[in-house]
Amino acid sequence: MLTQVGPRERRKERLDRGLKVRTEGIYALSSGKEALYLLAPRLTLILGLLILPLLMPNLYWQRVICITGVFGLLSLAFDFLANYVGLICLGGALFMGVGGYITGILNSLFGMPLVATIPAATVVGAVFSTVLLSPCFPLRGIYFAIVTLMYPLAASRIIEALDIFGGTEGMADLDTLPNIWFASYSIIPVLLVSLFALRRLVTEDIGLVLRGLKDNDQAAKASGISITRYKAYSTFIASAIGCFTGAYLVHLYGWAGISLFALDFSILPIAASVIGGMGTLVGPVLGAFILIPLTELLRELGTLRIVFYSLLLAGFIVFNPEGLMTYAQRKYHQFEHWVEV
Amino acid sequence: MAEEVLLQVKNATKSFGGVKAVVDVSLSLFKGEILGMIGPNGSGKTTLVNLITGFVKPDSGEVLFKDKRITGLQPHKIANLGITRTFQIMRPYHSLSAFKNLIVPLYSPRVRRSTGGRLGDRDAVAIDILEEIGFERDAYVPYKIASSLPLGYLKRLELARCIAMRPEIIICDEIFSGLSMAEIATMVPLLEKLQMQGTTIMMIEHRLRELFRLVNRVIVLNFGEKLAEGIPEEVIEKPDVREAYLGTEVDNVRD
Amino acid sequence: MGILIYGIINSIVFALIAMGFALVYGISRLPNFAHGAFYILAGFLTYTFLLGLGLNSPTSIILSLIIIAGIGAAVYRFLLIRIRGMEASEIIASLAIGLAIMEGLRFAGFRGKTYTLPVFLEGTVRIAGVPVDFQRLIIIGVGVVLIVVLWLFTHHTKVGLALRAMAQDEGAALMLGIDTDFAALIALALGSVLAGLAAIVILPLGNITVETGYDILINAIAVCIIGGLGSWVGAVIASFILGFAQMLTVYIVGAQWQMVVGLLAIILILIARPSGLLARQKELEERV
Numbered sequence: 001m002l003t004q005v006g007p008r009e010r011r012k013e014r015l016d017r018g019l020k021v022r023t024e025g026i027y028a029l030s031s032g033k034e035a036l037y038l039l040a041p042r043l044t045l046i047l048g049l050l051i052l053p054l055l056m057p058n059l060y061w062q063r064v065i066c067i068t069g070v071f072g073l074l075s076l077a078f079d080f081l082a083n084y085v086g087l088i089c090l091g092g093a094l095f096m097g098v099g100g101y102i103t104g105i106l107n108s109l110f111g112m113p114l115v116a117t118i119p120a121a122t123v124v125g126a127v128f129s130t131v132l133l134s135p136c137f138p139l140r141g142i143y144f145a146i147v148t149l150m151y152p153l154a155a156s157r158i159i160e161a162l163d164i165f166g167g168t169e170g171m172a173d174l175d176t177l178p179n180i181w182f183a184s185y186s187i188i189p190v191l192l193v194s195l196f197a198l199r200r201l202v203t204e205d206i207g208l209v210l211r212g213l214k215d216n217d218q219a220a221k222a223s224g225i226s227i228t229r230y231k232a233y234s235t236f237i238a239s240a241i242g243c244f245t246g247a248y249l250v251h252l253y254g255w256a257g258i259s260l261f262a263l264d265f266s267i268l269p270i271a272a273s274v275i276g277g278m279g280t281l282v283g284p285v286l287g288a289f290i291l292i293p294l295t296e297l298l299r300e301l302g303t304l305r306i307v308f309y310s311l312l313l314a315g316f317i318v319f320n321p322e323g324l325m326t327y328a329q330r331k332y333h334q335f336e337h338w339v340e341v
Numbered sequence: 342m343a344e345e346v347l348l349q350v351k352n353a354t355k356s357f358g359g360v361k362a363v364v365d366v367s368l369s370l371f372k373g374e375i376l377g378m379i380g381p382n383g384s385g386k387t388t389l390v391n392l393i394t395g396f397v398k399p400d401s402g403e404v405l406f407k408d409k410r411i412t413g414l415q416p417h418k419i420a421n422l423g424i425t426r427t428f429q430i431m432r433p434y435h436s437l438s439a440f441k442n443l444i445v446p447l448y449s450p451r452v453r454r455s456t457g458g459r460l461g462d463r464d465a466v467a468i469d470i471l472e473e474i475g476f477e478r479d480a481y482v483p484y485k486i487a488s489s490l491p492l493g494y495l496k497r498l499e500l501a502r503c504i505a506m507r508p509e510i511i512i513c514d515e516i517f518s519g520l521s522m523a524e525i526a527t528m529v530p531l532l533e534k535l536q537m538q539g540t541t542i543m544m545i546e547h548r549l550r551e552l553f554r555l556v557n558r559v560i561v562l563n564f565g566e567k568l569a570e571g572i573p574e575e576v577i578e579k580p581d582v583r584e585a586y587l588g589t590e591v592d593n594v595r596d
Numbered sequence: 597m598g599i600l601i602y603g604i605i606n607s608i609v610f611a612l613i614a615m616g617f618a619l620v621y622g623i624s625r626l627p628n629f630a631h632g633a634f635y636i637l638a639g640f641l642t643y644t645f646l647l648g649l650g651l652n653s654p655t656s657i658i659l660s661l662i663i664i665a666g667i668g669a670a671v672y673r674f675l676l677i678r679i680r681g682m683e684a685s686e687i688i689a690s691l692a693i694g695l696a697i698m699e700g701l702r703f704a705g706f707r708g709k710t711y712t713l714p715v716f717l718e719g720t721v722r723i724a725g726v727p728v729d730f731q732r733l734i735i736i737g738v739g740v741v742l743i744v745v746l747w748l749f750t751h752h753t754k755v756g757l758a759l760r761a762m763a764q765d766e767g768a769a770l771m772l773g774i775d776t777d778f779a780a781l782i783a784l785a786l787g788s789v790l791a792g793l794a795a796i797v798i799l800p801l802g803n804i805t806v807e808t809g810y811d812i813l814i815n816a817i818a819v820c821i822i823g824g825l826g827s828w829v830g831a832v833i834a835s836f837i838l839g840f841a842q843m844l845t846v847y848i849v850g851a852q853w854q855m856v857v858g859l860l861a862i863i864l865i866l867i868a869r870p871s872g873l874l875a876r877q878k879e880l881e882e883r884v
Contacts, residue, residue, distance in 0.1 A: 088684045090691075135867040142627065142683040146817065147866040149691075153814065154859035161852040205448050205463055208437060212445040215434040222394065222428070223502060224420035224449030267695065270688055303699040310696035314689045318675045321685070 013339045020333045041332070045282065046192055049289075053184035062180045066252055068292040069187035070245045074269035075276070075284035076194055077238035083279035084202050085234040086214030088141055091148035093265035094132070095242020096249070097155055097258075099125040103247035104171040104256030114175045118247045125243030130236045137231040149266065156261035170257020177251050187248060191285065194241055199281050201237075210234055264306075268292070271313035277323025286325060345372040346408075347541050348424070348510060353392050353402035355385075362388040364565040365402070370510065375532070375542045377552045377573065380562035381585055386545045387429055389562070390512050394426050395419040406510075421451040423509035427499040427516055429545075435488035439476065442487055442498055443467035446505040455507075467505070474501045475527050493524045500528070510541045517548045525551050549577075561585065598726045599847060605732050607839025608739035609798055611832055613812055614819035615742060616790035618831040621820065622750075623759045624780035625766070626676060627687050630694030631791055632813030637697055638664045638792030639804040640706050643713055653716075661792050668788025672781050680780070694813065702806045711804040713796070731800050738797050742790070743832055750828060759783070763826060811855055818858035821865050824872020834873070 019037045056062045074092045081087045103121035106112045112120070136147050160168055177183040201207045210230055212220050217227050250256040268291065269284070276287020291309060298305040316323065330336075348370040355363045363385040370376055378386050391397035393404055395416040403412040411419055425446075434442050447456055447463045456463050472478040474497050482494065490498065496516055503511045513532075517525050525548070532555060536542060546552040553559070553573040561568040561576060563585040569576045576582055613635070620628045638660050645656030671693055679685040717730035750756035759779055762769035766776050802808075819838055823830025842857045865873065 082684070090687070139866060139870055142687065143866050143870050145684055145687050146627075146821070147863055149687075150814070150817075150859050150862045154856065154863060157856045157859060161850070161856055205444050208441050208444040209448045211437060212434040212442075215436055216432045218396070219428065219432040219434065219502070220445055221396070221416040222420055222426055223446035224417050224425075224451050224506060225445060226415070226417045263695070267692070271692075274688070301703070303702045306699040307696045307703060310692040310699070314675060314692040314696065317685050317689045317692070318678050321679075 010338050010340045012336055014330070014334045014336050016334055045286075049188050049192060053181070053188070059180060062184055063252070064293055064296045066180075066183045066187050067249075067296075068289055069184070069191050070249055071268055071272060071292050072191050072285040072288040073187075073194060073241050073245045074265065075272040075288045076191070076198065076281060077241040078269045079273045079278060079281055079284040080198050080202075081234060081238045082273070084207065084214060085210045085231060086141070086217075087137075087231060087235065088145045089133075089148045089235075089238070090145050090270065091151045091266050092242055092269050093152035093261045093263065094148065094155065095125070095129050095239045096246040096265045097152055097261035098129050098132075098239075099243025099246025100250040100256045100260040101159075101165055101246075102128070102243070103250050104174055105165065107174045107251075108171045114177070114251045117175075118244065118251065121247035122240050122244040125246065126236050126240035129239035129243065130232055133235050133239075134228070134232055137228050137235075152261040152266060153263075156258040159258055159261075166257065168258060170255055170259075172255050174254045174256060175251060176254040183252055190244065195281060195285055198237075202281070206230075206233075267313070268295075268309060271309045271316075273323075274313055274316045274321070275323055277325030277327070277329075278321070280323070280325040280329065283323050283325025287323070290324075346370070347372045347406070348393070349405040349408075350389070350393065351403050351405065353389070353399045353404065355388055355392060355397060355399050361565050363392060363399075366562070366565070366567050367402075368560055368567070368570070370541060370543060372541055373536065373539060374557045375536055375544060375555050377556035377559035378543060378545045378562065379547070379549060379552070379559060379586075380568070384562040384585075385565035386562055387514055388565075390426055390514055390543075390545065393419075394424060394512065417449075420506060420508075421449060423451065423506070424512070425503040425506045425508040425510070426512040427496075427503060427514050429514040429518075431492075431495045431499055433487035433490070433495055433498055436486065438484050438486050439490060439494070439498055440464060440467040440471055440483045443470055443501060443505045446502050449506060452505065452507060470501050470505050471498075474504065474531060476501075492519055493521070496520060496524075497528065500531070504535070508540065510543065511535065512543045512545075514545050515547065516544070517546055517551055529555060597724050599843060601723060601726050601728060603840045603843040604836075605728070605736060606843050607836040608736050609794075610815060610819050610835035610839045610842075611743060612735070612739045612790075612794035612798065614816040614831050614835055615746065616787040616794065617816040618820050618823075618826075618828065619746070619790060620783050620787035622826050622828060623763055623783035624680075624776075625763060625826070626672075626680070626780060626784070627683070627690065627825075628784065628787060629687055629691035629813065630671065630697065631787070631816050632809035632811070633694035633697035634664055634668060634788045634791040635795045635812045636804065636806060636809035637667070637701065638788075638795040639713065639799045639808075640701055640711070641792075642796055642799075643711055643804060646713065653714075657796055660796070661789050664788045664792040665785040669781050669785040672784040676784075677777060677780075680777075694809070698806050698809045706804070706806065712802070713800045713804065715800040716797075731797075735797050735801075738793070742793070747828065747832075814855065814862070815858050818861045821862050822873055827872060830872055837873070 019034060053062055053065050056065055074096065077095070078089060078092055081089050099121045102125045103114075103117040106117040106120055107114065132151065133148070136144055139147065159165055165171060177186070202211065209220070209225055213225070213227060213230055221227060246260060249260070269288070272287035272291045273284035274287070275291060276285065277283030291312070295305045295309055298308055346369045350366060350368045353363055353366050354361070366385075366389060378389070380386055388397060392399050395411070395414050395418070398413055403410055405411065406422060406424060411422065434445065444463050444467060446452065447466060456466050468478065468483055471483045476483045476494065476497070482490070487495070487498065496519070500511075500513065500516060516528070520528070529551070532542060544552060544556065556573060558571065559573045559576050560570045561582050568585060569579050569582050616634070617628060617631045620626055620631075641660035641663055642656050645651045645659055646653060651659070675689060675693065676686060679689060715729070715731040716734055720727045720729040721733070722728070750760055758769075758774060762774055762776055762779055769776055815838070819834045820831055822837055823832070823834030838858065838861060841861070842854060845853050845857050
């Protein structure tokens with residue numbers, strides 16, 4: 001006799017789509033369908049982002065797209081450090097501020113044009129940030145997170161206290177980007193190039209070494225890998241991205257000040273990454289393109305904007321830590337169906 | 342056996358807080374031998390390995406490799422000199438597939454120049470090493486994510502990661518523990534082959550029966566001190582060694 | 597002399613501020629980055645009850661402490677419980693919750709410099725020639741009593757010892773039948789109450805602003821880091837170190853450096869000695 005009553009046990013089974021299996025790894029592409037399967041998502045992303053500025057109704061929204069690009073890059077840097085190197089850097093604003101202040105100083109004190117200041121700020125700022133963070137490389141996760149969170153806060157208070165670089169007023173009347181088209185079509189290609197370059201990097205051998213570091217630093221040491229060196233390399237990459245955005249933003253507004261070190265620039269990228277899907281690199285970028293315009297809509301309501309994205313961040317990290325992109329990838333690559341157990 | 346000293350530990354001492362983990366231990370490792378290290382739990386074996394490989398700095402004493410002082414060097418520098426180790430608690434790169442695990446040692450400065458630079462060159466080497474160590478080449482196993490591998494494969498992966506470094510000394514920290522007799526039987530020839538190729542091996546082990554078939558010499562640690570040293574059969578007859586091991590496998594060893 | 601007395605007062609203020617954070621981390625290993633938000637929320641709650649609704653002070657204080665305990669417990673029960681043990685997530689989530697509370701308060705209209713709690717007792721006394729007002733004496737009193745009570749509780753009662761044991765090895769505590777989730781819930785409620793209590797005695801000295809919340813969080817973290825995360829005695833000693841360091845900095849260099857002290861302390865201590873100035877050998881845990 002069947003004694004068991006109540007709901008039947010069932011579980012969700014996931015199977016890779018045949019197309020996915022055929023197109024990945026060592027197999028050669030054999031049909032247009034397979035090529036399309038691989039290319040379609042990438043092309044959609046590239047074309048979508050390139051067309052986006054054209055669709056914006058007015059200058060305000062075109063600027064929003066530029067700022068979204070900035071946050072996209074910051075989210076990318078956060079995701080790369082957190083999920084491929086294991087450095088949870090809660091201080092994205094540090095990179096932003098360092099890059100912004102360097103470009104501001106070069107521009108206002110030395111009168112360098114912005115074609116020179118932005119690259120200079122990117123490289124010099126990245127070196128500077130890496131040196132600043134290098135004593136923290138041996139720290140374990142939580143301690144690294146706390147110390148990086150404090151860096152930008154300390155930087156802004158020190159600038160305030162010393163009253164240097166314009167103090168609380170900041171440096172005004174800096175060169176601005178020539179026009180909005182130049183602004184949007186400089187940030188979006190940089191974003192796309194950084195995205196695909198990082199995606200390539202993490203599958204290269206050196207990327208595997210970085211992921212090894214994240215998984216198990218002791219074993220990496222025993223394999224003759226210098227942890228400090230590779231953490232420094234990856235921090236350099238991430239901070240170069242961050243410093244570029246800082247320099248770019250300063251020239252977008254023509255102003256550099258302590259708000260470059262604001263908590264916004266640290267927390268929003270984290271929110272975008274968590275919402276978009278940590279560890280996918282694309283996810284955080286898309287997360288930024290969803291989150292930033294949404295928060296812009298709330299800007300007139302003052303700090304409600306911050307409440308909104310903080311709650312969204314807390315909600316996603318607690319209830320849906322996989323994020324949107326991981327979900328989307330699963331739907332694209334796999335069948336799902338219920339099987340009875 | 343050529344009596345050339347490859348590695349020497351001189352009067353190493355290390356204590357954690359008030360606990361003396363290693364007390365004034367000296368030992369020599371001769372080129373080409375397999376040295377066993379035994380002792381009850383908590384006798385300081387793993388600490389000694391950590392001291393040699395640079396993971397822990399000794400309070401006093403020194404470690405010499407080819408007559409050069411390596412005490413206090415960073416672990417990765419020591420590894421690049423050619424001393425590698427496995428970990429007692431296995432430490433795979435759990436989000437990478439098995440053969441990608443080997444890319445990390447293959448990317449170390451010690452090996453970098455000898456494997457090609459293009460993407461995929463190291464993959465081929467990695468799969469060769471895995472096949473040598475008992476991962477079936479044409480099966481799916483080498484491509485599986487390390488976190489889903491069973492224990493036997495993980496232990497082999499630990500060893501494979503050492504082999505990939507092309508080391509002069511391999512230190513195995515309890516590499517047999519938790520394995521079945523059949524699994525050990527596949528690993529023993531591998532270690533013998535490594536020895537024939539000129540690699541020096543130091544093995545920490547609780548499985549005395551299996552260990553004694555392999556090793557030339559054995560060192561016994563107890564409470565951080567060196568209790569005895571010599572040929573396995575002689576060492577195990579000593580009363581203080583028997584006392585330290587009372588109730589364990591001593592009687593079974595002699596068959 | 598003035599420096600000594602005000603240094604002591606400043607240190608006790610730090611101890612009060614950090615106590616809640618240290619308690620929560622000490623028991624449940626949960627870095628509660630919403631600590632500053634709880635502090636400032638308690639201040640505004642008391643303000644609302646006292647001056648907005650016109651209740652008397654004991655009622656408003658008790659009411660706000662109960663509410664803040666409830667909020668702390670709810671935050672744990674409904675949010676943080678799901679990410680226990682994932683340290684990065686804990687930090688990010690609690691920081692985000694704190695941000696939401698603080699910026700929500702700002703959005704709700706609590707901004708500007710118009711919000712002050714009344715002092716408990718007017719008047720000043722002279723101690724060794726230095727004028728000290730009664731409110732500061734109350735702070736010292738409450739601070740010392742809390743330090744002693746909490747020390748006795750965690751070191752000399754069974755429950756306290758159990759909680760500390762739990763902090764050291766949660767797995768073992770679970771096996772011994774201690775409900776670690778419930779303990780963490782209580783810890784967060786208690787920690788929030790401590791934050792609220794600190795707010796109620798300290799805030800009458802100045803204005804209630806949302807910005808204070810951020811500074812409180814930084815100072816609380818600074819104290820706990822200097823003393824070593826999770827160490828009780830360390831936190832108390834650390835509040836004296838930081839209290840005097842800050843006092844002297846303000847006195848010698850200038851008031852604008854006040855917050856820099858705490859921030860730099862966090863950064864430097866974490867770089868040089870992550871287990872804290874006073875902690876015993878734990879180095880292997882924090883460093884890789």
